[in-house]
Amino acid sequence: MSIKLENVSKTYLHKGNRIEALKPVDLTIQSGEIFGLIGFSGAGKSTLLRMMNLLEFPTTGSVAVGDVVLTDLDKKSLRIKRQKIGMIFQQFNLIESKTVYENIEFVLKAGKFDKKQMKSRINELLELVGLSDKHDQRPGNLSGGQKQRVGIARALANDPEVLLCDEATSALDPETTKNILKLLKDINKKLGITIVLITHEMEVIKDAADRVGVMSAGEIVEINDVYSIFSHPKHTVTQGFVQDIYDFIVPKHIQESDAHRLVTLKFLNDNAEENHLNQLYREFKLDISILNGRIEYIKDEPLGIIMLSVSGEETEINRMLTYIDDIAGVERADIYG
Ligand SMILES: Nc1ncnc2c1ncn2[C@@H]1O[C@H](COP(=O)(O)OP(=O)(O)OP(=O)(O)O)[C@@H](O)[C@H]1O
Ligand SMILES: [Mg+2]
Known part of the structure; x- marks a missing residue:
């Protein structure tokens, strides 16, 4: 599914100060692409991502996923539509007291599966992320990469059209990062899910993104296909990010x-x-x-x-x-x- 933001901005009020976390932006992410978002800390990446599933409501503008304008939906319709927008995080956000199986079951319960369907769905998901043998383990017994695989399985549980990833590999070592990115690329290919990938690491962008948006001070300052970003960076922020290779x-x-x-x-x-x-x-x-x-x-x-x-x-x-x-x-x- 495509994601379309029109004139979307976000201003926070913090102790009487207005913080313009996101200046008005128009952005269309194509159906089936992996879109990378890069920028320094505080640039507004997470804010922009949270606009895409209305985890927070924009101060101005409209957000659409496919043909559905999220900003026009009532609470109940939004809750249903949100199940089709998966999200994964740097800190995995798993429930420590539950097993791997139960962590996924937990999000499926909101959906409409009976016990048998649920079991086969969870097994299918665990196989997809390569964790069939970790079923009954609790998160505390898993490596970072394995935890993120559970996070991905959970995010995919309700067949999302879009997967939003906020620094999903930032807590992982370079090798594990590669493996997780490979999994995300496979999922993108196999299931056709549109993926938005926030990172502050150019390696992640280089490896996985089709197109890239570079953010600075609440704005997307440059947007292009990944090859052009590396071969012909235009904005000084972009040049800073790619300078290593030059x-x-x-x-x-x-x-x-x-x-x-x-x-x-x-x-x-x-x-x-x-x-x-x-x-x-x-x-x-x-x-x-x-x-x-x-x-x-x-x-x-x-x-x-x-x-x-x-x-x-x-x-x-x-x-x-x-x-x-x-x-x-x-x-x-x-x-x-
Ligand atoms: N809930 C909030 N209340 C007030 N200000 C906020 C809130 N969330 C974010 N901000 C501010 O908005 C700006 C953008 O923050 P955001 O988290 O989107 O940046 P980021 O690019 O994701 O940074 P990082 O790489 O550190 O995660 C920052 O100045 C931040 O302090
Ligand atoms: Mg962030």
């Missing part, structure tokens, strides 16, 4: 001059795996050496970044730079940050 340590002994330049290049998509450097070696009477280089895979699409040390005659260097600017899919990179 950050090369420049060797101390290198002094730039007209006759000696450091040139950083981006190789987009298929160009990342092609050897354009041979062309440069052949075409130009210059000393070209590779100081540093890497290939990043962004949702399996390569982005290559290489830093070259180039020395020779200034006119020849400039000729090379002009030549590079004409190669499709190869660009000179700015160093961000």
Whole structure:
């Protein structure tokens, strides 16, 4: 299901102060996509997410999931519709005194299953998240990753159309994070559920998101497909988030001059795996050496970044730079940050 926000804003009143947690935003998340939301602490990510299931009511604007305008619903209809919007959290929010099985049963009780249907549904969910053997365990006996799997099973219990994830992997180590993201991607593919993923980690975005919104001070300052966010970040906040992949340590002994330049290049998509450097070696009477280089895979699409040390005659260097600017899919990179 798509999620459509129109002119949605949220202002909190706190000790007589107005806090504009979310400035008016229009945002459409497409049905079936994984939409990543990234930003620093306090940027308004959780506030924006809470607007999508009306966990809190917006100060202005309307929210629709599919054709249903949530902001127009009465309490009862909203409660029913909300069952179709799953949510998972950083802190898992499981009931410690209940078993894994009971934690899921608990949310199904609100629905209309008899005992037998309930049992088979819970078993099906536990299998989906790879926890069939943890049935009778209590959360205290599970690892962080396993707890989040229970959280995911519980969120999926009532066949949601949308899954909202607020820092779902932030309490997990990198390996477990990868596994949970893989599970979320599988669920997105297999069940066609629209997923909104809040994170402050670019790795999570790089691995999982189709599109990305970057938030700062209550606004979405940039929105694009994930590859463009990494290859052509526009806003300074976005550039700050991706700078890691452009950050090369420049060797101390290198002094730039007209006759000696450091040139950083981006190789987009298929160009990342092609050897354009041979062309440069052949075409130009210059000393070209590779100081540093890497290939990043962004949702399996390569982005290559290489830093070259180039020395020779200034006119020849400039000729090379002009030549590079004409190669499709190869660009000179700015160093961000
Ligand atoms: N219930 C509330 N009452 C008052 N202010 C709030 C409330 N909830 C959030 N805020 C304020 O709104 C702003 C946005 O908060 P929000 O929790 O959405 O940020 P966030 O991007 O999710 O941050 P984090 O990465 O730390 O979770 C912050 O300034 C926060 O203090
Ligand atoms: Mg938050």
